[in-house]
Amino acid sequence: MYDKSKIFAGLAVFVVVMTYPFWNNIGSAAYVRPELEKPKNSQACVENVELMRTEHMSMLNEWRDEVVRDGVHEYHSKTSNQVFQKSLTKTCMKCHENKDKFCDKCHNTVAVDPYCWDCHVDPKGVQK
Amino acid sequence: MKTIRRNFLKVAAVAALGWGIRPAAQLFASGGAEPSEGLLLASRHAVHSGPNALKAGRWAMVIDTAKLNEQNMAEIVRVCHSIHNVPAISGPQEIKWIWETKMDHLFLDDLHEFQPEAAAKTALALCNHCDNPPCVRVCPTKATFQREDGIVMMDFHRCIGCRYCMAGCPYGSRSFNFMDPRPYIESTTPEFPTRTKGVVEKCEFCAERLAEGKMPACVEVSDGAVVFGDLADPESEVRKLLAERFSIRRSPTLGTKPCVYYLV
Numbered sequence: 243m244y245d246k247s248k249i250f251a252g253l254a255v256f257v258v259v260m261t262y263p264f265w266n267n268i269g270s271a272a273y274v275r276p277e278l279e280k281p282k283n284s285q286a287c288v289e290n291v292e293l294m295r296t297e298h299m300s301m302l303n304e305w306r307d308e309v310v311r312d313g314v315h316e317y318h319s320k321t322s323n324q325v326f327q328k329s330l331t332k333t334c335m336k337c338h339e340n341k342d343k344f345c346d347k348c349h350n351t352v353a354v355d356p357y358c359w360d361c362h363v364d365p366k367g368v369q370k
Numbered sequence: 371m372k373t374i375r376r377n378f379l380k381v382a383a384v385a386a387l388g389w390g391i392r393p394a395a396q397l398f399a400s401g402g403a404e405p406s407e408g409l410l411l412a413s414r415h416a417v418h419s420g421p422n423a424l425k426a427g428r429w430a431m432v433i434d435t436a437k438l439n440e441q442n443m444a445e446i447v448r449v450c451h452s453i454h455n456v457p458a459i460s461g462p463q464e465i466k467w468i469w470e471t472k473m474d475h476l477f478l479d480d481l482h483e484f485q486p487e488a489a490a491k492t493a494l495a496l497c498n499h500c501d502n503p504p505c506v507r508v509c510p511t512k513a514t515f516q517r518e519d520g521i522v523m524m525d526f527h528r529c530i531g532c533r534y535c536m537a538g539c540p541y542g543s544r545s546f547n548f549m550d551p552r553p554y555i556e557s558t559t560p561e562f563p564t565r566t567k568g569v570v571e572k573c574e575f576c577a578e579r580l581a582e583g584k585m586p587a588c589v590e591v592s593d594g595a596v597v598f599g600d601l602a603d604p605e606s607e608v609r610k611l612l613a614e615r616f617s618i619r620r621s622p623t624l625g626t627k628p629c630v631y632y633l634v
Contacts, residue, residue, distance in 0.1 A: 310525045311515070313417040315581055331560055361526060361563040363455070 276347040281337035288319050288326050288333070299356070302330060330358065335365050342366075417517045422583035427602025428520045429499065429575055430629040431586075432611045435473070435490035437595035443470045443494055446588045446596070450573075453587055455564040457554030465545040467573040468496040468588060476632070480618050489634070494588075494596070497522060497543040497573040498620060498628030505535035505544065514570075520601075520629060521575045531568035540624050544572045601629065 243249075287294050289301075305328040308314040317326045317333075327333050338344040341364045349356060419425050450456070450468045457465055470492050474481050499522045506516050513528035514535055536544045550567045558564065562578065565571050575598075576586035584590075589598045599608035608631070611617075617631040 306527055310523070310527065311415055313415075313419055313423075313517070313577075313581065315420045315423075331563075335560075357566075360566040363558050363560040363562075363564060365560040 273351075276351050278347055279338075279340055279343035281339070284337045286322060287337075288317060288322075288324075290321050293321075302334075302358070305329075330362050331365060340366060414516050414518045415523075417519055419581060424580045424583055424585070426519050426600035428501075428600065428629070429580075430520070430599065430601040430608050430631065431496075431499075431575070431589075432597040432599075432608045432617065432631045432633060433494055434595050434597070434611075434633045435493045436633070437593070438490060438493055442592060442595055443492070445591055446494065449587050449591045452557065453559050453562060455551075455555050455558055455562055456571075457551035457564075458556065459551075459554050463546075463548045465547065465551065465571065467545075467571070468494055471495045476620055477618060478621060479623060493632060495541065495543070495620075496588075496630065497575075498541055498626070498630045499573075499575055501627035501629060502625060504538035504540070504626060508534040508538040510534065517577075521577055522572075523574055523577060524571060526563065526565055526569050526571065529569045531570065533570060535570055540626065541620055541628075544570050546570050 289297075294301075305317065309328050315328055317328045318324075319326060335341070341359070417425075447466075447468055447470065451458070451466075454467060456467055459465055471494075472492055473485075473490060476493055476495055499520055501520065503514075503516055503522045505514050506512075506522060509515075510532060511528045511530055513525045513530070514522060515525065516522050531546065533546055536546060547565050547567050547569050551565055552558075555564060576584070576588075579586060586596075586598055589596050597607050597611060599606040601608060603609065611633065612631060615633045617633050619628045619631055622628065
């Protein structure tokens with residue numbers, strides 16, 4: 243085998259670089275779910291918490307197509323049999339009225355930047 | 371042997387060509403739910419309106435030019451632009467949903483220079499919500515589409531800002547956001563979204579208000595100068611006005627079948 247030392251040195255560098263994120267995080271604090279501000283004026287969301295936590299993004303995506311393109315404005319909840327208006331600003335933000343203390347908390351922690359608010363208006367004020 | 375292979379190849383080529391053309395020919399003949407739809411005519415989106423929504427077979431608007439004056443036109447424009455978060459930008463990058471303009475700019479074919487003194491000099495222009503909308507046909511992403519009740523809607527989420535629709539619209543009803551509009555909005559209405567840079571916008575016949583059972587904002591503040599209703603219903607106010615009074619539309623010879631009528 244030619245250049246054995248160079249190949250193994252290269253492999254070692256490769257393994258170290260590839261596993262850097264793992265051993266770099268050893269010892270650092272585990273992911274802590276941010277403490278969110280709970281709505282004061284209502285008890286339950288349109289669906290249960292687990293579903294909302296995992297599916298709210300695709301739900302909002304479906305809502306927007308159904309409202310804008312098909313004109314279907316009512317959402318029939320699967321958990322509470324209640325009917326809600328499919329609207330980010332008129333339904334979600336009526337309870338979760340503080341975007342900074344609700345939406346942004348998780349989004350910032352997991353470093354995602356949804357572009358909802360490029361157009362939709364945060365009722366607590368528009369950043370100019 | 372040679373001639374036989376030659377003939378076989380010829381037949382195969384013609385057959386392949388035929389198969390290639392077939393789907394396209396079908397598309398041209400009928401692509402949508404109705405035989406009249408297809409590539410040459412826009413397909414239409416069904417509207418499932420809620421219990422409180424105002425419904426119609428074909429929404430249309432009638433503008434009485436005699437009842438318009440400086441004050442009510444300015445008020446209509448102000449109300450429309452404020453509830454829809456339309457930014458106030460002056461110059462060539464202006465954004466407008468409804469605006470006051472000269473009659474001879476509105477009606478290029480129908481007016482001559484010997485109009486009566488008392489006739490209206492200006493009127494309101496807005497999206498005509500055409501029955502055969504060129505903007506819908508040219509949109510590559512179907513961001514603009516036509517509903518079954520005739521409203522030509524914008525899906526701002528889907529607009530990629532190619533501005534084909536602006537080239538297609540013969541009425542100049544569409545505006546493009548050359549920059550972030552938010553700094554130019556005086557007071558933002560939280561219920562309605564703003565737009566973002568690189569998106570085209572226009573009047574939507576207040577589709578969001580119709581869904582809540584409200585008439586379009588311009589109709590509400592116009593004091594009877596702007597009438598809105600169902601063109602498919604012979605008893606509707608718009609049909610009665612059109613039957614009683616002489617009305618014209620903007621550039622009907624273009625074949626777009628505009629649905630905003632002007633009483634002159």
